[in-house]
Amino acid sequence: MSLRLLSLIIAGALGAAEPSPTIIAHRGASGYLPEHTLAAKALAYAQGADYLEQDLVLTKDGVLIVQHDVTLDSTTDVATRFPGRQRANGSFYAIDFTWAEIRGLRVLERFNPKTGKAVYPRRFPVGVGEFRINTFAEEIEFIQGLNKSTGRKVGIYPEVKLAAWHRQEGQDLSKAMLAVLARYGYATKEDPCYVQCFEYAELQRLRSELGWKGRLVLLTGGKTPLLDTDDGLQGIAKVVDGIGPALAAIAEGRKPTGLVERAHAVGLKVHPYTLRTEALPKGFADGRDYFRFLTQEAKVDGLFTDFPDIGR
Ligand code: G3P
Ligand code: CA
Helix, strand or coil: CCHHHHHHHHHHHHCCCCCCCEEEECCCCCCCCCCCCHHHHHHHHHCCCCEEEEEEEECCCCCEEECCCCECCCCECHHHHCCCCCCCCCCCEHHHCCHHHHCCCCECCCECCCCCCECCCCCCCCCCCCECCCEHHHHHHHHHHHHHHHCCCCEEEEEECCHHHHHHCCCCHHHHHHHHHHHCCCCCCCCCEEEEECCHHHHHHHHCCCCCCCEEEEEECCCCHHHHCHHHHHHHCCCCCEEEEEHHHCEECCEECCHHHHHHHCCCEECCECECCCCCCCCCCCHHHHHHHHHHHCCCCEEEECCHHHHC
């Protein structure tokens, strides 16, 4: 019996809410299928992910869609379907298109729009398949449907993308997201949902002005006093439930930096991003070796990965 299976059984017996380590499917099983498609989410679900991630952006008519970039250039056929609709910088922004327009786009494996070449050459081929963008509501219905048919309780992990930018564009992404979460029954810290964002001010706003009572995770990209000082960590622990730092902040080679221990000392969970088998730090034999190190030696509570089967 694997350690993970054993810990799931013990957690179940104790009534604990969270699987440990918590496997978060980053944009679905995006190492195998085009990111954020329902096919990638279904595969991640079948591979045993505990949470499925949704990056959220808004359309012109205020529909929340599951899409990583605020532009559509690198993951859809927008350039051939809507020539002339790009902004002066050459990019096609989701917020300039209605949901009716976006729902007709084909989703493609991520590529470089300048060269047409795959970003990850060993993954699913670019241009193959008939995949579509989904709304946040559609994806939640899909996951809740699978939860009903399987009896599992796989969670959601929505990310508020570029909240300040959306407001400059005249739209309030967080408010739109909270309306959808409320409609589908996500409201408290007992519900299987983590809301994540890189903008700490937006997380504070979600907690206070917008009254979100569920779990929050602060994402960080590089060095920041919010994580680097104990005062910073104590301060954010009053607002958020966990942190999502880049993996580089967890360890240098096989030597943990101490961040996980310091975060745990103030009651914060640690869910770093993103374990990709194509991008392992030096000194690790393969993705499983890195996964074992992160979860058993560095003691992260969970992690984002493009390969949810890696913990199996
Ligand atoms: O949300 C965790 C991780 O996904 C943050 O990076 O750019 O992939 O959304 P990104
Ligand atoms: Ca994300």
